[in-house]
Amino acid sequence: MGPASDQPLSGAIPADAPSAQDAAAPKEKTVRIEIQALRCLAVVAVVLFHYWPELVPGGYVGVDVFFAISGFLITGHLVREANRRGSISLASFWARRARRILPAALLVLMFVAVATFLVAPEGVWSQFYSEITASTLYVENWYLAQQAVDYLGADAPPSPVQHYWTLSVEEQFYLVWPVIILIITAVLSRAAAGTRRRTGFAVLAVIAAASLAFGISYTASNPPAAFFITPTRIWEFAAGGLLAYATTGLRPVVRGPYRAVVSWLGLLAIFIAVFAYTEETPFPGVAAMLPVFGAVAVIWAGAPKVRWAPTRAMGTAPIQWVGDVSYSIYLWHWPLLILTPFLLDEKLGNVTKIALVVLTVALAAVTKKYVEDPIRSGPVLTLRRPRTTFLWALAGMASVLLVVTASRQVLNTRNSDLKAKATQILSSDNPCLGAGARDPKANCTPADLKKLRYASVPTPATAADVLHSGVCKGGVIAQGALRICELGVPASEARGTIVMIGDSHAMHWRPALSRVARANKWRAVVLAEGGCPFTVYLRGETAADRRSCTAFKEASLKWLRDNPEVDTLLLAELAATYGGLSPAERDREVEREARGFTEQWAKLPPTIKQVGVIQDNPPGVPDETLACVEATLAAKRPTDTACTRPRKEAVLIDPAVIAARRLNEKPGQPRYSIIDVTDRFCDEKKCYAVVGGVLILKDRSHMTATWSATLAPSLDRELQRTGLDQP
Template sequence: MFAAPARTERRFRPEVQGLRAVAVLIVLVYHLNPSLLPGGYVGVDVFFVISGFLITSLLHREVTAHGRVSISGFYVRRVRRLLPASTVVLVVTGAVAFAVLPGSRLTDTAWQLVSSAVYVENLYLARQAVDYLAAEVPPSPVQHFWSLSVEEQFYLVWPLLFVVWALTWRWRRSTGALTAILGTVFAASLVCSVLLTGGGDAGAYFLPTTRAWELAAGGLLAVAMADRELPELLRRPLGYAGPVAILAAAVLYDDGTAFPGWAALLPVLGAVAVIAAGRVPASAPLRSAPARWVGDVSYSLYLWHWPVIILLLAVTGQEQLSAVGIVAAAAASLLLAWATKVWVEDPVRDRRLVPNVRHAAVVVAASVLAASAVGGASLLRVEREATVAFDPAVHTGPAALDLASAPAPAALYPPPVTAEDDIPVLYDDDCHASHDDSDPSDPCVYGPEDAEQTVALLGDSHSAQWFPALARLADERGWRVAVFTKSSCAFTDTLIRRPDGGAYTECRQWNRGVVDELGALRPDLVVTSSSVMNGPVESVSAEEDGQVIADGMSTLWADVLEVSDHLVAVRDTPRTRTDVTECLEVHGDDPSACELPEDEAFTRDDPQEQAAADTGDGVTLVDLSDRFCVDGTCPAAIGNVVVYRDSHHITSTYVEMLTDDLTEQVDAALA
């Protein structure tokens, strides 16, 4: 994708240009409509192999011709060929995003612009992938720069390996040491990829350590083909097998495939086979003029297609492109790619406008500053839109439900542009366990050590969201609160699925550990709530799955009641639109445009209700649904207060304003 093709006839391989075309087109189709080619993301893996092959070929020729590697020359070429086009795309995309995206998406987009400009976008996304609070962050128009970041990180290390090899080349004239070095990188990275992917690491997809083996595969092929070609008898079948392997992965894989890991071997080996086959009858389509033209613009096409799609969706308000939108996005992407190649890539390369390290440094600095300036403008816009102060006279929240008439419309609080950050303090205190945690033996405890009463809060994030109200109640009464909450972990003894589909064994271990901890803590009151986003591993049907989870809840609740006299289970809160904060930004003057009918907000039964009935004495089920929904609808804002921070979590502001309602129910349970 990203290393520009060599231009002398001796080095030019038209089938590689055609392979670029295949790679970028399957990525393009996948992004236009994933159902058309559900595994089209493997095109990126094909690009990695191509880049590894071309860069290794270049460095290998340099060592064998001159006995050394010019590190400065290498990076000047990379800057000259890659940075001008990427800078243009980042700046234009950032400017258009500033104009058309809602403020709630601009903060993330701004930081991704800067991350992309300094080629750490993959690390940014890897961190975001394991951040539970970022689970519903919409895609940014520059997140596809993650793959360029992987390659640039590869370019930081790869030439240094050839510097080491050059020292042995001068006296041995052998590629054995180089093959051993590259083979070690390949094997170590592949093992890392398999282990992290198989272990369910959400960030594994973006890490350079899990992707380096794909580039190394192309590098090993370059070394093997430096002085020889495979026999014709082998090249012919490889010429057919390679494209079949790539297309099979693009068709058979989907978003549920554990990737990269072992699964990435199919497209990677397919790309290796195509390059190794070279000029054979099967590669004739790859050497055709149309394929070579698409290959020529593949770098710019990759850069442009994703922001075109994302920004078009934002402008039209669609979640998926229509048939007309697909054609328009594809045409615009191709036109922009051609224009960028003709007016940016070619002039900079052919006229050698970046002749030395000094000029390259200036280009790098200018690129980072330009992207940062656009990102900074977005952050300033968000800061301006977020300047709404809380006013109890107008921000009445749930109290408005008890009034004869609604309060006069006012600026919403928290501002929709920052509502997603209105979270309980326990997240900042690192008191909410992640998916991988399984040991609850060191809980966070709030309040005085000599408190007369102790409350335990346990469950998943839908329990954690009640912390502001519980903390305020505890503060008023001098109680102590111990927190045992964990992401996506409903308080049930049933083995449920992780968000990625695997068995959530850490959740079951955590819950059983919580019961043991409560035995030592002996709280006066236990408060819990859960939202079962993922059903049991042994799924049967929606109705039976709910009963199985309820049985698991009842089992644990009975254990809890052995060490505590009172357990309060808070019925799960309603769900709303996935774009609720964006909707409120657009319809701030009329929040009713963002509400949902109550039957859509509560689409399934809460197993806690059945568990409460099964457990019996000692359990109080608290239902505050009437503080979220009224007259058959569930508003997105009540009393000028934003209710939701995403599609299924409540803002801390609104929860804290429900303290009196929760207190009344808790007092009833204690009585």
């Protein structure tokens, strides 16, 4: 999110604001109406994209417009200072940026920290407070980049400060860019003015080109991380910076009509990106050039005094006003969108969204008038001194972190109490615990079941803390492309070896398989890679993911060939939900995926004689199921009947199961069996979030370790039923 100009908008809007070439030192306070208009366009695009993405599927490019504006303004300020003083005061520059950005940003962070404590379910506190901390320290973009490549983190809901990644990128740019220009100024201090300009421009152009090249390459190989990290975005700031470097202090040499054409073309480029791009567009990469260069073109053109130029429209009061408060609009719009559903306990309709937009604008106006302007340019002279500014900034950041720390402490205390209660429940030997409550063989009595009606072990807030890898002997062992988890008894004592292969939905079966293997004196080996089902079709989001997945599948097949004594294989994969597809499209996709499984399984070595395919578990509703359980616990209502889903909606079509049934009909294939324990999750009509006092899912689709462990008796009987109990 680009900063607003260093001077507040006031007075009448000039009919012909200067072009980029007019940005000389004496006119530093001039309001650039085309820049204010670009800010308005950018923030409206971003807000509409977040609230109604179907209207402006490429509205996220508003951020890139802001980056170009920031690069132009900041570089212009730095170049003018260097021309006047022969140097740059880094402390003064950073203090100005702190006065401009931090007050409103810290205010919103403090609001989110308190609001999270008051209205958000405890299950999201850990994530939200981690991101508030990252945003306060201006490393949110790197935090999100790390999360973007973490497959098991993909189910997490967005935090109310996720949009602070743009501010993090900007702050990192502000730390580095003035140092580069200072070095250029110092090295070229004795050179002629023309030489300084050309050489400095060339240096910045090389930096921009390197960033763009890296951005294109990294977007192709790792798009989720490329979207957030600073090196892929530097060129966007540099594009505006190069314009400032080339034109600052020069008079315009291009006539108004030509500048008007360029202005219209720049706006057209931005609008094309806003409406033609989608979330599927590889970004930033090459695609980011359209909105960035469009913004640069509009800035270069300025506000030409030509009747058919966009100047008159750009200079209208509403557009200028929105541009002036765009920073605060950007800060407020996203937290309101994310936190309000927790407060209302329902999805947002269009009427509520419109009300939130109005509230966003109102809060932005108040923030601009009473927070931004007084601190940035008000009469508090002591804040003008860099040291004082830095001390106040550190105090503000520390205040936010203090609220975060206190909230985490409250959560930790509650979790400790809940874990103590959970330990008591788990050690009670209640036959109804977890899947036992729906297991006809478990001897679960109504009296035993009643003891668990109000429990949830673990709670949504603590579910993610218990890792399925905890049952692996010696932990998960890396062996080339494989991550090997050994369960059961040592090979020397084992009656046989059973192997499970799959993605993260094989990982969450490890607690159950561990108990089954120990009971039967088996050695069990789990070969699993998150986001990598055992099929020829690749689901990975990045080229790196796809390469890793291919290597994993090849290594798994080699492991089976190198261990010919293994003849029994279990397969567990994530089944897709096919949301948004028509029935015909869904059927085609299911058929495609089923073929993918059959083609991959055809590569199994002939030593594999029997294969068990596990029907995937019913998922929860994203952002709803865990929050519902949290609210049920807080209200002290029974958990065993809360937060249910209709079975016909929850149980998934599993292409792996379809493939197994087809292969079973063909001679010369291993014997394929279906392992299905769906009845532990669901009755004839409903699927549950909590069964027998145990929380089933830790996120949208992954089972909690506790629930998985309670499925062991059911898994054991399914292996016996299908004849897979003699590995």
